[in-house]
Each structure stands twice: as structure tokens, then as C-alpha cells.
Amino acid sequence: MSEPTAEFRHRVLELVRQIPPGRVMTYGQVARYAGFPGRARQVGFVLHSLLPASGEIPWQRVINAQGGISTYRVGVGELQRALLVHEGVEFNPSGRCDLERFGWRPEVDEGALGL
DNA sequence: CAATTGACTTTTT
């Protein structure tokens, strides 16, 4: 049985849990790979629901399509950025990171940054 | 039940 909402939530969390350290996904990508294209906003809503205790879910690895942090509005922006930097993600002076390098695709899943 | 809001994205000015 799967109400769209529960199913969506479940798939999003399962997918986010699989993002390796030092890699990131955008809300739109998460929604798309979870099988619900266009629900980027809902992804943010689901992740917001598990704050402040994220448990097993690395919520900090989900950022916006511009490579920037979207969580300053909910007060965990600095934390998220610190966690990502600690994992090796580099941010530009503009506060954005290079999605070509740090973006993670489940289908690729190499684990090695193209350095 | 209608209106508003929100961890978004994409396209167009």
C-alpha cells in the first residue's frame, strides 16, 4: 500500500541516505531519481521534517540547483555548509560549489572525484 | 473550504 505521500517520503529518504560523503545532490535530482519529477519543493519539505535530529539521513548533502545552500531560512545554513566543507566539498566565494565535480549520480556512483 | 507559505526549478525579461 502506498499513498503517494508516504511512498514519496520513503523513496526520498532512501535515496538521500545513499549519497556518499563529500558528494551532493540537488532537490530536483532527488525528486527525479526518486521517481517524482517536479517535486523538488516537496523534497525540501520532507527533509525539513527530520530536523533537528537527522539520524541516519545525511540531509546536508542536498542543496539547490545553483550549488548553494538553501537552509539559511531555517537556521541551519552555517551548520550544513560546515558539514559539507568538513567532508571535502569546496565552495566558491559566491557560496556555491561546482555541481560538475561534487554532484552525485546514483547511476554513476564512482566515489572518486574527477581530480 | 479558500488562501498562503515553503530546505525548489526552469524559463524568460
Place this chain on the structure above:
DNA sequence: GAAAAAGCCAATT
């Protein structure tokens, strides 16, 4: 690059 608009949909007021 910034701003506006349209699309998306669940939760809140």
C-alpha cells in the same frame, strides 16, 4: 546577474 513568472503540491492558517 538579478528579478519575475509559472509550475509543483503538502502543510498551515
